[in-house]
Amino acid sequence: MPNDDSQAAGGMQQRPAPARAQGGALAGIRVIDLTQFEAGTSCTQALAWLGAEVIKVEEPNRGEQGRRASADRPDADSYYFMVLNANKRSVTCNLKSEKGCELLRRLIGKGDVFIENFAPGAIERLGFGWEEVRRINPRIIYAQVKGFAEDGPYGNYPAFDMIAQATGGVMSITGEPDGRPLKPGVTLGDTGAGLHLALGILAAIIQRSRTGEGQRVTVAMQEAMVNYCRIAFAAQLISGRTPQRYGNQSMIGANAPSEAYPCAPGGPNDYCFIYTSRAGEHQWERLLKVIGREDLKADPRFADPHARYRNHVALDAIIAEWTRKHDKHTVMRLMGDAGVPAGAVLDCGELVNDPHLRRREVFVEVDHPVRGRFVIPGWPVKMSASHVPVVAPPVLGADTEAVYGELLGLSADEIAALRAEKAI
Template identity: 30%
Template sequence: MSAILENITVIDWTQNVAGPYCTQLLGDLGATVIKIERPGTGDDTRQWDSPSWDGEATTFLAFNRNKKSICIDANDSKGQEIIKKLVEQADVFIHSLKPGSAEARGLGYEELAAINPSLIYTAISAFGESGPLRGNPGYDPLIQAYTGIMSVTGNPGDDPARVGVSMIDMATGMWALTGILTAIINRSKTGKGCRVGASLLETGLAWMHLPLTNYMATGKVPEKIGTATTMVAPYEAFRTKDNWVIIAAGNNRLFSSLCHALDIQKVLNDPRFETNKERVIHREELHQAIEERCIEFNAVELIKILQEANVPCSSINKTNQVYEDVQIQSLEIIKQIEGIRIPNFKIIDLPFRIDSQRSMFRLPPPLLGEHTTEILNDSGYSSEEIELLRSSKVVGG
C-alpha cells in the first residue's frame, strides 16, 4: 500500500495536528513529504512535551512519521525563494496558516500555480476562507464549543465537556486528504492542478450533521443525553454490579434478543416499548426496567450473556485495556518499530487495508531540520550556497 502515492511529492508547511495528520496520511500511502519548519523551534507540537517519549513530545511523534524536515525562515525573501523552488517539482503544497498569511509572503495559490500549473494547493484554516472570523486562530476545543458539539456532549446538568480525542483536528486532516486525493484523480484527467480548502469549523459542522438536521426538522434544540442517542433506544450505558456496559439494540429483533437474554419478558410485552418510536418516547422508563436486571450481574457476566445472544454490547474500556485487548492486537494496527532512535517505539497504523496490506513505516518522525542539507542538495543548491543560507539563518538544521 505504501507504493500507491510513491510518485507524489508533498510540501508540508503545516503544524499542530490537522495539517500534519493529513500529510502523515499521504506519507503512509507512499508520498514523499517534505516538512517545512521554523528554524530553532519548529512545529509547535515539538514543545507540547508533556507527556514525552524518550524526551520527545508524543503529539509530534504521533503525527509526523514518514516525513523529512527542513528548516526555512519563510519570512525571509531568500527562504520564500527556496519554498518556490521546492514547489517547482512538487505535486501538493499544503499550509495551515491564517487566510492571507501565505499570500502576504508571495506563497499564495496564484503565485505558486504560476510556477507549477499542475500543483494541488491545499489550505487548512480554523474558521474558513470567508466571513468575519476568517482570520481568527482556532484549536480543536474552541471549535467543539463553537459548533455546538460541547452542547450535546456529556450528561444533563454537567459542566461542558470536550470530546476526549482531537476529533476536529484529525477529521479536518482526513477531509483535506479527501480533497487532495480527489484533486489528484481530477488532475490525471485534465492535467491541471487546483486549490483545495478545508477548515476546522466546517469539520465541526459536519460532525453536527444529525443534531443540526434534527433541529431544522423540529425546531427543538438538542441537549446532552449522556451515552444515549436521540433516535434509538435502548442504545446507551447501563450499570452493573461493578461497572458500566453499553448496550446497543438498534432494531426490534435485537430488542427482542436483549429481553430474552435477560429474561425480562414483561419489558418485551409492554406496549410502551413495542416499537422504537415508543421506546424513545419512554426512554427513561425503559432504561430503568433494563437496568434493574443488569445490576444483578457484574460487567463480565452481563457481556457474556448478551454476546451469546448476539446483542451488541461493550464494556467501557480504559486506554490500557484497549492497548492489551486481544481483538485489537489481532488487527495488527498497533505496530512496534525497531531500529530507530526511540526504543520500543510504536505507531497506530492507517485504519484500513488494501489487498490485506497496511502501510509501510519508512521514516521516523524527523528531528528538527534533520534533512535540510539533503533536501537542498536534491533541489540543486551547492554546498557553498547551503552554508551561506545556514550562516545567514535563512535555513537551519
C-alpha cells in the same frame, strides 16, 4: 490547527528516507508540508500513510510548534508531535531569509501538493499565497485548513479544536440534557478537519490527471464540524426544533435501551453500551432472553420502541441490575453472540495493549533515535494492494541533506554554506 507562528522550518540530523512501499497508493506524489499542531499534520500524515512522500518544512531552530507542545523533557520532541508526524521527512528552511525562501520555491516546483495551516494571513505575508505558489507550479494542489472561511465574519480569527467544535454545532449536542455543553474527548475539530482536507486533496489529484492543472483546496474547521452534525440537522428537520443534548440517547428518534450500563467491578470505565434497533422487536427480544427477563415482553411499559423510550428510566434500572453482575467484556460477548449491538467502554490502555489491534497495525511500535521504542496509533484504512509500514517521526532536519542534495541537486558545500548563513 491554525496557529500564530508565521515561520516554517530547520535542523541538522540526517537519516535514510522513511520506508515507503513501492506499491503505496500515493507513490510518486510529493507533499510540501508547512503544517503545525494537529489539523494540518493529521492531513499530511494520512497522505504519508497512503504512500506519498511528505517533506515537512520547518523553522531551523525550534521546528514546528508541536515539537514542544506538551513536552515532558527538554531534549526530546513531544509525544504529541510523535503521534501526528510518522512517516514524514523533515528539512529546515528559514523563511525569514531570502535564500530560505528560494529553497522553498524550488521545493514547490518539485511538489504535487503544498499544504499549510498557519494563522489567517500568515502564509501570504511570507510570500507563499495561492497566486504566488500557482505561478511557481501551475500543477500544484494548494491546500489550507483554517478555523473559519476567509470570506466570512470570523475569517481573521484564530482557532483551535475546541473553538471549531463550539462554533460548528458539536458542543451544543454533546452532554446530559440538563447539563452544560461539553467538548467531546476526541479532537474532531482538528483531525476531523484534516481528514476532510485529505479527501479534497485526493479528489484534486484525480481531477488534475484529467485537466493537467492544480487547484486550491480549503477546509474551514467550523464547516467540517457542521458536516459531522448531519444527523442533528436531520432531527431538526423532523421536529422543527433545534436539537438539544440527549446524553446517550439517539437524537433522531425515541429509542431504548440506548445507554452505557455499569458493570462489575465498578471502575471508571466499567460500562458497556447496549442499544437495540427501532426497526423491529428482534434485538429487544434477544436482549430479554440474555438477561433472563422474557416476562417483560408482556409488560405494557415496554410494548414498543416508543413505550420503552417513555419508560427508559425504569428499563435502564432493570438492565443495569443485570449488567452489574458481569464485567463489561462478558456483557459485550453475551450480547454480541445473541445478536444485540453492544460495546464495552474500552480505555486507551486496554486498546493499546489489545493483541488483535496490534496485529492489524492499529497500534505500531516504532524506534526513534531519541525516544527509543514506543507505540503509536497507526492508519486504520486497510488496502489489499497498498501497505506502507509505519516508521517513527523525524527529528528536526533529519532529511535536510538528503532532500536538498538529491531533490534539488545541492552539493555538500552549498548546503554547508546555507547553514552558515542560517538559511537552513
